[in-house]
Amino acid sequence: MTNSTSAVKTVFDVEEIRAQFPILKVLVHGKPLVYLDNAATSQKPRRVIKAGSAYYATINANVHRGVHTLSTLATDAQEAARETVRGHINARHAHEVIFTSGTTASINLAASSLGQLLLKPGDEVLITGMEHHANIVPWQLACERYGATLKVIPITESGEWEISRSDDRMIRQFTEHTKVLAISHVSNTLGTINPIKELIAEAKKHGVITVVDGAQAIPHMHVDVQDLGCDLYAFSGHKMYAPTGIGVLYGREELLEQMPPWQGGGEMIDQVTFAKTTYAKLPFKFEAGTPHIAGIIGLGEAVRWLQDYDIDAMAAHEHTLLEHATKELRTVEGLRIIGTAKEKVGVISFVIEGVHHYDLGTLLDQQGIAVRTGHHCTQPLMERFGVSGTTRASFAPFNTIDEVDAMVAAAKKAVKMLR
Amino acid sequence: MMDTTLEQAQQEIVDEFAMLGDWQDRYEQLIELGKELPLIAPEHKTDENLVRGCQSRVWLTAEPVSLLDCARSDTGSSGTTVIHFTADSDAMITKGLVALLVRVLNDRTPEEILGTPLTFIDRIGLREHLSPNRSNGVVAMLDQMKRYALVYSAKT
Numbered sequence: 001m002t003n004s005t006s007a008v009k010t011v012f013d014v015e016e017i018r019a020q021f022p023i024l025k026v027l028v029h030g031k032p033l034v035y036l037d038n039a040a041t042s043q044k045p046r047r048v049i050k051a052g053s054a055y056y057a058t059i060n061a062n063v064h065r066g067v068h069t070l071s072t073l074a075t076d077a078q079e080a081a082r083e084t085v086r087g088h089i090n091a092r093h094a095h096e097v098i099f100t101s102g103t104t105a106s107i108n109l110a111a112s113s114l115g116q117l118l119l120k121p122g123d124e125v126l127i128t129g130m131e132h133h134a135n136i137v138p139w140q141l142a143c144e145r146y147g148a149t150l151k152v153i154p155i156t157e158s159g160e161w162e163i164s165r166s167d168d169r170m171i172r173q174f175t176e177h178t179k180v181l182a183i184s185h186v187s188n189t190l191g192t193i194n195p196i197k198e199l200i201a202e203a204k205k206h207g208v209i210t211v212v213d214g215a216q217a218i219p220h221m222h223v224d225v226q227d228l229g230c231d232l233y234a235f236s237g238h239k240m241y242a243p244t245g246i247g248v249l250y251g252r253e254e255l256l257e258q259m260p261p262w263q264g265g266g267e268m269i270d271q272v273t274f275a276k277t278t279y280a281k282l283p284f285k286f287e288a289g290t291p292h293i294a295g296i297i298g299l300g301e302a303v304r305w306l307q308d309y310d311i312d313a314m315a316a317h318e319h320t321l322l323e324h325a326t327k328e329l330r331t332v333e334g335l336r337i338i339g340t341a342k343e344k345v346g347v348i349s350f351v352i353e354g355v356h357h358y359d360l361g362t363l364l365d366q367q368g369i370a371v372r373t374g375h376h377c378t379q380p381l382m383e384r385f386g387v388s389g390t391t392r393a394s395f396a397p398f399n400t401i402d403e404v405d406a407m408v409a410a411a412k413k414a415v416k417m418l419r
Numbered sequence: 420m421m422d423t424t425l426e427q428a429q430q431e432i433v434d435e436f437a438m439l440g441d442w443q444d445r446y447e448q449l450i451e452l453g454k455e456l457p458l459i460a461p462e463h464k465t466d467e468n469l470v471r472g473c474q475s476r477v478w479l480t481a482e483p484v485s486l487l488d489c490a491r492s493d494t495g496s497s498g499t500t501v502i503h504f505t506a507d508s509d510a511m512i513t514k515g516l517v518a519l520l521v522r523v524l525n526d527r528t529p530e531e532i533l534g535t536p537l538t539f540i541d542r543i544g545l546r547e548h549l550s551p552n553r554s555n556g557v558v559a560m561l562d563q564m565k566r567y568a569l570v571y572s573a574k575t
Binding site: 361363 | 442443446447450473474475476509510511512513548554555
C-alpha cells in the first residue's frame with residue numbers, strides 16, 4: 001500500500017497505477033475489461049475502497065453528536081477529509097467546503113439558495129449551450145420560481161463557447177439584469193476545457209455571482225478556486241476515484257454566509273423553537289442530516305491518492321491516449337468526432353454514419369469494452385450538433401494505448417456487422 | 420388465429436438461436452432479423468406511436484382484427500379478436516428484438532398474449548437487453564403490447 005506521506009511520483013508508470021484498481025481484473029463476457037467510461041464514473045483504487053470499509057469496521061458512529069469515543073474518531077476523520085479537500089482546491093477555509101451527495105445536489109443547493117437570495121422578476125441567469133442537465137434544470141426551476149430568464153451562450157462547431165477573449169462578445173453577455181453565471185469547467189460530452197477564468201473575471205466586473213460545474217475538470221487538473229476567482233465550485237467524488245454519493249460545493253465564505261439554507265433538519269441548526277430557528281455556522285448550515293461519512297472519508301483518501309501523483313503527468317498520459325484515439329478513430333469510415341476544441345481532457349465523442357450508438361455500444365460491450373452511449377444528459381448540445389446521441393470514450397490514468405487500439409478494432413468489427 | 424401457440428413460437432426462436440455459436444453469430448442473427456422486419460408504415464412513425472426509450476426509439480402500432488372478417492369457420496361465431504402489431508426502431512439490435520417480440524405476439528388473442536409468460540429472450544441469452552439500464556425501449560414496448568392486449572380483451 002502506498003504511503004500517503006511519500007513524495008509525489010513524478011515518473012508515470014501505468015502498470016503501477018493499474019495494479020491499484022482491483023476491478024481491472026474483472027472479465028466482461030469472458031474478455032478482459034477495457035473501461036473507457038471514466039467520465040460517467042471513475043474506478044476506485046484499493047486504498048479508497050479500504051478507507052470506506054475501515055470506517056465501518058473500526059470507527060462507525062454519527063458525527064458531531066456524541067460524546068463517546070467512536071463519535072469523536074468519526075468526526076475527526078470527517079473533518080480531516082474536509083481539510084484535505086480544502087487544501088486540494090486551495091480554498092481559504094475548511095468551512096468553505098460543503099459536503100453534498102454530488103455535483104447535482106451541489107448545483108441544486110446553489111440554484112435554490114441563490115435564487116432565494118438574488119433572483120427577482122426580469123433577472124437573468126446565464127449558462128452555456130454545453131451544460132449537463134444538472135447545470136440547466138436547477139436554474140430553470142429557480143428562474144420559474146422567481147420570474148427570471150435563462151440565457152444561453154451558444155457553442156461553435158468545434159464545441160467551444162461562441163465568445164472569445166479578444167472580442168467584446170464576452171462582455172456583451174452580461175446585462176444589467178444578469179445575476180448568476182453558471183458554467184461547466186470541462187464539458188462532459190465534448191471534453192472541451194473552457195476558459196472559465198476569463199469569463200469569471202468579466203462576470204465579477206458586472207457584479208455577477210459565478211457558479212462552476214467542475215465535475216469533469218477536477219479528476220484531470222489542478223483546480224485552485226482562489227485563482228479561478230469563482231464564487232461557487234461544484235464537483236463529485238465518484239468521478240475522481242472516490243465513492244459514489246459524495247460531492248462538494250465550495251463556496252466563498254462571504255457569499256455562503258449570506259445564502260439561506262437549502263434543506264432543513266438536524267445538524268444544520270443552532271437553536272430551534274417553533275417560533276424561529278437559527279442556523280448553525282458554516283459549513284453545517286448547508287449539511288442537514290447525517291452525512292455520508294464513509295463517502296467523505298473515501299473522498300479524503302481519493303484526494304490523498306491523487307496527491308501522491310503528479311496530476312499533470314496523469315493528464316499528459318490521458319492526452320496521449322486522446323490523441324491516439326482521435327487519430328485511430330478517424331480511420332473508421334464515416335466517423336465524425338463531436339468536439340474538436342483545441343483544449344480537451346481525455347474525452348472523445350463520436351458518431352458513425354449509418355450506425356446507431358446503441359448498437360455500437362452493445363457490440364463493444366460484447367467485446368469487453370465499456371463506453372457511454374446516448375445524449376450524456378446534454379440534450380440541447382445534441383440538438384446543436386444535429387445528432388440523437390454519441391458514443392463516448394473517456395480516459396483515466398490506468399488506461400493504455402493497447403486499450404485504445406482494442407476499442408478501435410472492436411468498433412471496426414461492430415461497424416462491419418451492422419452495415 | 421396463428422397455427423402455432425405462443426409457447427411454440429417462443430420455442431422455435433429458442434431452437435433457432437441454439438444453433439448459433441458465439442455472441443457474434445447471435446448478434447448477426449438479431450441484426451438480420453431487424454433488417455427483415457416489415458417497416459411500420461411511415462405515417463405511423465409518429466410521436467403518438469413512439470414508445471419511450473432513452474438510448475433507442477421504438478414505434479409500435481396495434482390493430483384489432485376480427486377473425487370473422489377473415490371468414491374463418493373454425494373459430495365459432497363469438498367473434499374472436501386478435502391483435503396485429505407493426506413496429507420499428509432506429510437502432511438495429513433493438514429492431515431485431517422488436518422483430519422477435521412481434522413474431523411471437525403478433526396476430527394472437529389478448530388472452531394468449533396476457534396469459535403466456537415470455538421466456539424466450541432470457542433463454543436465448545439476450546436478457547441484458549431487458550435491463551432498465553438499457554433504456555432501449557424494448558421493455559416499454561412489451562409493456563405497451565400487453566396494455567393493448569388488456570384494452571382489447573376488455574372490449575371483446
